[in-house]
Amino acid sequence: MAERFSQVGRCQRVVQDQRGFTAAELLAASVVIGIALLALLRTIPISAYGIQEGSQQSTAVFLANERMEQVKNAQWWAAPSPDTLGLSASATVAPVSAGVTTFPDENPMAAPYTGYTRQVRISDCNVAPGCGGLQKPDMRQATVTVSYAPMTGVGGPAAGATKSVVVTLIISQKCFRANAGDPCT
Numbered sequence: 199m200a201e202r203f204s205q206v207g208r209c210q211r212v213v214q215d216q217r218g219f220t221a222a223e224l225l226a227a228s229v230v231i232g233i234a235l236l237a238l239l240r241t242i243p244i245s246a247y248g249i250q251e252g253s254q255q256s257t258a259v260f261l262a263n264e265r266m267e268q269v270k271n272a273q274w275w276a277a278p279s280p281d282t283l284g285l286s287a288s289a290t291v292a293p294v295s296a297g298v299t300t301f302p303d304e305n306p307m308a309a310p311y312t313g314y315t316r317q318v319r320i321s322d323c324n325v326a327p328g329c330g331g332l333q334k335p336d337m338r339q340a341t342v343t344v345s346y347a348p349m350t351g352v353g354g355p356a357a358g359a360t361k362s363v364v365v366t367l368i369i370s371q372k373c374f375r376a377n378a379g380d381p382c383t
Contacts, residue, residue, distance in 0.1 A: 250349045254313075258344040258363040261316055265301070266365050269318060269340045272300065275372045283338065283369065286319045293320040314346045329368050336371040 219227075272283040284293030284300035293300045301318035323329035323337035330339075345362040 247349060254346050254348060255361070255363065257311070258314060258346055258361075259365075261307070261311060261314060262342045262344045262363050262365040265316055265318060265342045265344075266340065266367055269301065269320070269342065270367065270369065273372070274338070274369065283340075284320055285322055285338065289319060291319075293318060314344055316342065316344045318342050323368065332368065336373075338369050338371075339366060340369055341366045 269283065273280045274283040275281075281295045282300055284295035284298075286293045292302050301320075303315070303317045305315040305317075306312045307314045307316055319341045321329065321339045321341075323332055323339055324335040326333065328334075329337060342365045343362050345360045348359055348361050
């Protein structure tokens with residue numbers, strides 16, 4: 199029984215002891231917390247850069263795919279010969295059909311995409327070296343390139359730097375066949 203009372207007395211002494219932290223302990227804890235917060239603050243610009251880069255790249259992919267859908271819907275028939283797809287005379291010239299530019303360069307693009315440029319190039323797969331090794335007269339390769347100025351880790355545009363998203367597709371000439379195996383008409 200006496201043993202029990204001595205333990206109760208010891209517990210009461212511990213509960214009543216309210217001395218708290220010493221100044222040295224508080225100073226050490228403040229230094230550790232301060233260092234941890236500084237490390238955390240240094241990651242915020244890096245995180246913001248990653249989010250911004252992902253957003254810009256997603257927008258560029260969207261714009262490239264949007265234009266590629268328009269290219270896929272262009273008319274290019276064997277006969278009759280409406281060609282609203284066109285061909286690029288070189289890698290620096292927009293595609294032209296019957297003297298009309300079919301997909302003009304957009305530099306810069308219209309709002310809200312003024313930070314982006316977009317160009318379409320269409321090459322003939324029948325001209326050597328072909329399209330990825332494929333050399334056929336009834337195929338063309340469409341390439342859509344969307345470029346933008348990436349942001350730096352501090353939020354400004356990178357001086358003179360550009361990034362690009364490139365989407366490529368091989369398009370077959372459309373034709374009408376009355377029966378399977380008939381020539382295109």
